[in-house]
Amino acid sequence: MEVKILSAKFDLEDGHKLEIAKQHGAYGTLDKLFAMKPEEVIEEVKASGLRGRGGAGFPAGVKWGFLPKGTGKPVYLAVNSDESEPATFKDRYILVKDPHMMIEGIIICSYAIGSHDTYIYIRGEYTSQVKALQAAIDEAYEAGYLGDKVAGHDFKLEVTVHRGAGAYVCGEETGLLESIEGKKGQPRAKPPFPAVSGLYGCPTIINNVQSIASLPFILEKGAEAYKAYGTEKSSGTHLFGISGHVEKPGMYELPLGLPLLEVVEKVAGGVWKGRTLKGVIPGGSSTPVLTPDEAKTVTLDYESMAEHKTMFGSGGIVVLDETVDMVKLVENLIYFYHHESCGQCTPCREGLGWMLKIIKKVVRGEGEMSDINLLLELCDNIEMKTVCVLSAACTMPVRSYLVKFRDEFDAYVSEDISTAAANQE
Amino acid sequence: MSDRSQLISTGEPFKFDQERDTEFERLIKRYPERESMILPALWLTQEQEGWISAEAIAYIADRIGTFASKVFECATFYTMYHLHPMGKYHICVCRTLSCWLRDKQAIVDFLKDEIGIEPGQKSEDGRFSLEEVECLGHCGTAPVVQINGEFHEEMDVEKLKALLAELN
Numbered sequence: 001m002e003v004k005i006l007s008a009k010f011d012l013e014d015g016h017k018l019e020i021a022k023q024h025g026a027y028g029t030l031d032k033l034f035a036m037k038p039e040e041v042i043e044e045v046k047a048s049g050l051r052g053r054g055g056a057g058f059p060a061g062v063k064w065g066f067l068p069k070g071t072g073k074p075v076y077l078a079v080n081s082d083e084s085e086p087a088t089f090k091d092r093y094i095l096v097k098d099p100h101m102m103i104e105g106i107i108i109c110s111y112a113i114g115s116h117d118t119y120i121y122i123r124g125e126y127t128s129q130v131k132a133l134q135a136a137i138d139e140a141y142e143a144g145y146l147g148d149k150v151a152g153h154d155f156k157l158e159v160t161v162h163r164g165a166g167a168y169v170c171g172e173e174t175g176l177l178e179s180i181e182g183k184k185g186q187p188r189a190k191p192p193f194p195a196v197s198g199l200y201g202c203p204t205i206i207n208n209v210q211s212i213a214s215l216p217f218i219l220e221k222g223a224e225a226y227k228a229y230g231t232e233k234s235s236g237t238h239l240f241g242i243s244g245h246v247e248k249p250g251m252y253e254l255p256l257g258l259p260l261l262e263v264v265e266k267v268a269g270g271v272w273k274g275r276t277l278k279g280v281i282p283g284g285s286s287t288p289v290l291t292p293d294e295a296k297t298v299t300l301d302y303e304s305m306a307e308h309k310t311m312f313g314s315g316g317i318v319v320l321d322e323t324v325d326m327v328k329l330v331e332n333l334i335y336f337y338h339h340e341s342c343g344q345c346t347p348c349r350e351g352l353g354w355m356l357k358i359i360k361k362v363v364r365g366e367g368e369m370s371d372i373n374l375l376l377e378l379c380d381n382i383e384m385k386t387v388c389v390l391s392a393a394c395t396m397p398v399r400s401y402l403v404k405f406r407d408e409f410d411a412y413v414s415e416d417i418s419t420a421a422a423n424q425e
Numbered sequence: 426m427s428d429r430s431q432l433i434s435t436g437e438p439f440k441f442d443q444e445r446d447t448e449f450e451r452l453i454k455r456y457p458e459r460e461s462m463i464l465p466a467l468w469l470t471q472e473q474e475g476w477i478s479a480e481a482i483a484y485i486a487d488r489i490g491t492f493a494s495k496v497f498e499c500a501t502f503y504t505m506y507h508l509h510p511m512g513k514y515h516i517c518v519c520r521t522l523s524c525w526l527r528d529k530q531a532i533v534d535f536l537k538d539e540i541g542i543e544p545g546q547k548s549e550d551g552r553f554s555l556e557e558v559e560c561l562g563h564c565g566t567a568p569v570v571q572i573n574g575e576f577h578e579e580m581d582v583e584k585l586k587a588l589l590a591e592l593n
Contacts, residue, residue, distance in 0.1 A: 083562050087523055124468075124505045127574035128575070162464065163465070164503070165499075165504070168503065182460065183463075183498075244526045249566070250566075251565055335520075
């Protein structure tokens with residue numbers, strides 16, 4: 001089931017080094033690129049159907065098309081390498097194993113959108129990864145692939161690595177821009193969208209590492225070759241991260257559209273220790289959980305996930321075995337999102353705190369049935385009432401556990417009910 | 426980690442060493458606005474000193490030409506900046522979803538017992554500080570521990586014992 005498009009050079013010894021990468025085709029698309037018009041590049045990417053691989057799944061070429069023309073302002077490219085969504089660990093393979101593929105993608109994107117300055121925003125926790133990335137960028141400068149004349153062509157491109165410092169919210173496009181500008185990573189109200197007014201108030205495109213790294217293949221082999229993988233509306237391949245209770249967790253490149261459970265079974269070795277499946281989180285911790293029954297009919301693409309009222313997200317699949325306590329899992333999730341709230345919007349800052357207090361009370365065995373209902377009510381009152389979707393990233397999955405595994409929550413508070421009933425007698 | 430509202434003063438003036446000074450000057454040319462250097466300058470400071478003091482905040486503000494309050498704001502918002510000295514070995518255990526599912530708690534409990542401190546604390550001899558952190562992006566090799574920035578994957582108590590024994 002596995003394919004090697006993005007991961008083609010991952011197994012090479014020293015594949016991250018320019019010399020080895022070049023022997024295997026790195027920077028091979030540049031002559032073709034500079035012979036094309038930027039609009040032609042955008043059309044090719046649109047035709048490929050490549051969708052943003054950060055989580056939202058917005059078509060990459062269409063996003064580029066939102067840039068206003070002739071503003072007289074510089075256009076910026078920000079590459080999102082914040083990768084902080086729990087269960088997501090795909091981009092760092094690109095950064096470490098094949099950084100030149102991403103740099104080539106940056107050149108392609110920059111030429112297409114007319115940008116001469118790229119900032120790669122990498123999460124602060126990625127200590128060794130940032131060193132590997134910077135070493136590759138230094139090599140690319142040295143060899144003339146970056147700088148005043150990219151590969152000898154009349155095109156200037158500067159690429160700068162900007163390190164985050166431990167804030168999940170900076171993975172949100174405008175939180176990321178604020179962070180590059182030297183501020184707290186508090187997302188901006190939209191519109192204006194970054195394509196119109198982004199970094200330093202200038203037109204800005206923000207793309208995920210994997211989206212950018214997909215560009216060399218699309219340019220080299222063409223949109224049709226890319227569309228040969230995946231489904232009609234979800235073309236191409238994706239670096240799926242499979243974690244949790246499977247025999248062989250890890251990062252696997254697969255075409256989109258494969259049946260979820262078959263992938264869990266055949267690629268990741270199935271549920272570990274011979275246990276039975278209790279649930280699957282399909283695309284990072286913010287995506288609603290699927291029951292084993294629901295999981296039976298899901299395929300790994302944007303349409304199928306939407307039909308099942310969940311999301312493809314970042315492709316971070318988490319397998320939960322029969323032993324998982326869903327109430328405690330929800331406590332773990334709420335803790336995370338509350339901790340990562342930037343504090344800007346009251347429903348998120350205060351609401352997630354209330355949710356955490358309530359779930360802790362339930363876990364301690366001091367909860368009442370009304371607390372479970374209150375949690376559901378809070379989800380409704382917080383969701384989509386904030387500047388960014390961080391709060392929804394908490395309430396959407398939490399609601400799914402509360403609804404689909406309600407019995408478990410009720411069991412935590414049922415003792416209280418019997419006590420209450422006894423008191424009434 | 427712990428109190429993020431108070432800055433500690435060393436009583437000594439702070440400045441970048443030669444290496445950081447050069448890196449600061451290289452980077453500042455990359456940004457059209459000087460305030461973009463706030464995060465990089467905080468990183469350079471932490472690399473040099475291990476933590477960020479009140480004097481360092483003032484120095485960064487001066488170097489960039491901005492208000493110290495803006496530097497302070499970032500130093501407190503971003504949780505990886507240390508506002509007081511950490512242990513010689515700063516141990517971070519990931520506490521989020523995939524690591525939680527693969528029993529990160531056993532690792533935390535072992536460390537609490539072995540070092541004798543709670544997450545958020547530093548041992549009295551200054552050798553260790555312990556912190557539970559949010560998702561470190563190594564979910565496929567959970568549970569994961571970071572010691573002074575270096576990743577240790579697929580950890581368990583036995584491996585951790587061996588690892589601690591190697592530290593001097």
